Amino acid sequence: MSDTRTPTGTATRPPGGSTGRRAGRTTAPAVRRAGADRATAGSGRMAAILVSPTLLVLTVVVLYPTIMALTESLYGPKGLDPSTGFIRSTEPFVGLENYADILGEAGGRFWNAFWNTTFFTVVTVALETVIGVGMALIMHKAFRGRAVVRAAILIPWAVPTAISGLLWRWIFNSNGIANGLLGHQILWTTEGFQAKVAVIVAEVWKTAPFVGLLVLAGLQVIGKEVYEAARLDGAGPQRQFWHVTLPLVKPALLVAILFRCMDALRMFDLPYILVGAQKHSVETLSMLAQNEASNVRFGPASAYAVLLFLYVFLVALAFVRLLGTDLVGAGGSRDRRRGRGGLRRALFPGRREVTA
Numbered sequence: 001m002s003d004t005r006t007p008t009g010t011a012t013r014p015p016g017g018s019t020g021r022r023a024g025r026t027t028a029p030a031v032r033r034a035g036a037d038r039a040t041a042g043s044g045r046m047a048a049i050l051v052s053p054t055l056l057v058l059t060v061v062v063l064y065p066t067i068m069a070l071t072e073s074l075y076g077p078k079g080l081d082p083s084t085g086f087i088r089s090t091e092p093f094v095g096l097e098n099y100a101d102i103l104g105e106a107g108g109r110f111w112n113a114f115w116n117t118t119f120f121t122v123v124t125v126a127l128e129t130v131i132g133v134g135m136a137l138i139m140h141k142a143f144r145g146r147a148v149v150r151a152a153i154l155i156p157w158a159v160p161t162a163i164s165g166l167l168w169r170w171i172f173n174s175n176g177i178a179n180g181l182l183g184h185q186i187l188w189t190t191e192g193f194q195a196k197v198a199v200i201v202a203e204v205w206k207t208a209p210f211v212g213l214l215v216l217a218g219l220q221v222i223g224k225e226v227y228e229a230a231r232l233d234g235a236g237p238q239r240q241f242w243h244v245t246l247p248l249v250k251p252a253l254l255v256a257i258l259f260r261c262m263d264a265l266r267m268f269d270l271p272y273i274l275v276g277a278q279k280h281s282v283e284t285l286s287m288l289a290q291n292e293a294s295n296v297r298f299g300p301a302s303a304y305a306v307l308l309f310l311y312v313f314l315v316a317l318a319f320v321r322l323l324g325t326d327l328v329g330a331g332g333s334r335d336r337r338r339g340r341g342g343l344r345r346a347l348f349p350g351r352r353e354v355t356a
Helices: 018-072 097-104 109-140 146-158 161-171 177-182 193-219 224-232 237-265 269-274 285-294 298-327 330-337 339-347
Strands: none
Touching: 018 298, 097 298, 109 146, 109 193, 109 237, 109 285, 109 298, 146 193, 161 193, 161 269, 193 237, 193 269, 224 237, 237 298, 269 285, 285 298
16 A cells, blocks of 8 residues: 655555544444344343243232232221111222221230231241251261151151141140140140140141251252361361351251241141131231131221231341342352361361461
């Protein structure tokens, strides 16, 4: 390529020189960005198409009933119309009156059911966590007949709750096995604290294997080399459990606890079948909502259901916000990335490292 001389003797480059090359260099990234944007848009449309059936099912199963319950909670029972003296043909709009009546009744059925629900949730989940971890450790051990032991442990969880309630009602009968073993005549299925104990025992028996199953899944992903390193560092079984097993299995354990908390807060069928309806000692929020609905008081029943929904939602939200990183396994990943030195420091926090 030759330069062109101007009358003054200055050399100039032809028009298609470096400027064209710079234009080509600046156009290529723009083309690539446009292609990437089109690919991203196509992936977004495909993702929307794949997720839309799930969103449709959630809308029909969850969102629509929630909106209908919230709307129904703003209406009162038909009852008598004071202006005419006749029974109303439609439910009157009462606004937040149902909520005011429920929450304003100090020591009423709502607060009793609320504390019963909370008590059952805290006690049963705590016991299920301890027993479930023990079951998982037993099922994780290699021994003869392990398959039979695993099947025996998981059978209670596979039994339907209604059948479980009838089974334990027979056990806690006045002439049942429980009184025969204790040697005392205790009326387990009547009003009193013993009714709470009966519900807790039956609930823990049924759902502790669920916690054990999830913890077992977490135990099976822990490598044997971690325990070998701990043994080489002089850690005994107890120290291995607290500083190796428990931190690495914590994500699975927290997921199990979250699921059990949400399920226990909605407890209905077991106390309903085992003890009975309208029992002050074991009445939960779900039982209270069902009792109002069975008496054709759909407005108060919907208000109870909405309050229970908010309670479960707030507990789940607090659980996820406080322990969100552990639920996704970030803590376990950090523990696995610490290496041999980090494992030694966790096993023996007071021991100082000696470096060359």
